[in-house]
Amino acid sequence: xxxxxxxxxxxxxxLTNDAGxxxxxxxxxxxxxxxxxxxxxxxxxxxxxxxxxxxxxLNVSVSPEEGYGEVQPQLVQEVPRDAFQGVEAVEPGMxxxxxxxxxxxxxxxxxxxxxxxxxxxxxxxxGQKLNFDVEIADVREASQExxxxxxxxxxxxxxx
Numbered sequence: 001x002x003x004x005x006x007x008x009x010x011x012x013x014x015l016t017n018d019a020g021x022x023x024x025x026x027x028x029x030x031x032x033x034x035x036x037x038x039x040x041x042x043x044x045x046x047x048x049x050x051x052x053x054x055x056x057x058l059n060v061s062v063s064p065e066e067g068y069g070e071v072q073p074q075l076v077q078e079v080p081r082d083a084f085q086g087v088e089a090v091e092p093g094m095x096x097x098x099x100x101x102x103x104x105x106x107x108x109x110x111x112x113x114x115x116x117x118x119x120x121x122x123x124x125x126x127g128q129k130l131n132f133d134v135e136i137a138d139v140r141e142a143s144q145e146x147x148x149x150x151x152x153x154x155x156x157x158x159x160x
Contacts, residue, residue, distance in 0.1 A: 001139045003049050005037040008152050010138040011049070016131045023125070031137045038150045042067050045132060054136050062130040068123035075121035076110070083117070090117055 003009050010031040015024040026032055034040035036049070044066025052058065064070050084090050094109045098121070111118040146153050 001053065001141075003036055003052050003136070003139050006142045006147055007036045008138075008140050008142050008146065009034055009036050009049065009136065012135045012137060014133045016133075018129055018131070023130075033152050035142055035146055035150065035152050040151060042130070044130075045134075049134070049136070052136055054139055057133070057135045060132040060134055062132070064127050064129065067128070067130045068125045069127075071122050071127040075105075075107075076118065077121075078116050078118050081112075081115040081117055 010033045012026045012031045014022060014027065016022055036046065042062060044062030045060055048060045081090065090109055090112055092109050092111060096107055098105050098107045105121045107119040107121045108124065109117055110120050
């Protein structure tokens, strides 16, 4: 069976940046499972997996536009240290959920200088070309319930 709209796909992957550094991998873990066409993975990877079959190995490059987007400078902001009430030590690398006009947003602390904290709401991989080595492990038709819920159920999916 080929990967197509409304199929459930399992694949192993290794994600690297352009410098060849491994950013993420399924090695030693279960394959990633998703519902094709439901927006469960980044658009560029999903688009390039379309039409492939179990056992195929491919190298896929995804541009920032089809990955986590370009860096949006407006998502980098300086906020007062007292905005982090109840947090004893705010340090670079810490992540918090901020409430914004557009809803909740994960932000990462990038710098702390005195009473000023710089946070970045961009995805950590924004602005980067992503390189995936992929091996397709399984492809099957999605159940009606999976289609209604927009995600995979059972092994490798959501249990509810």
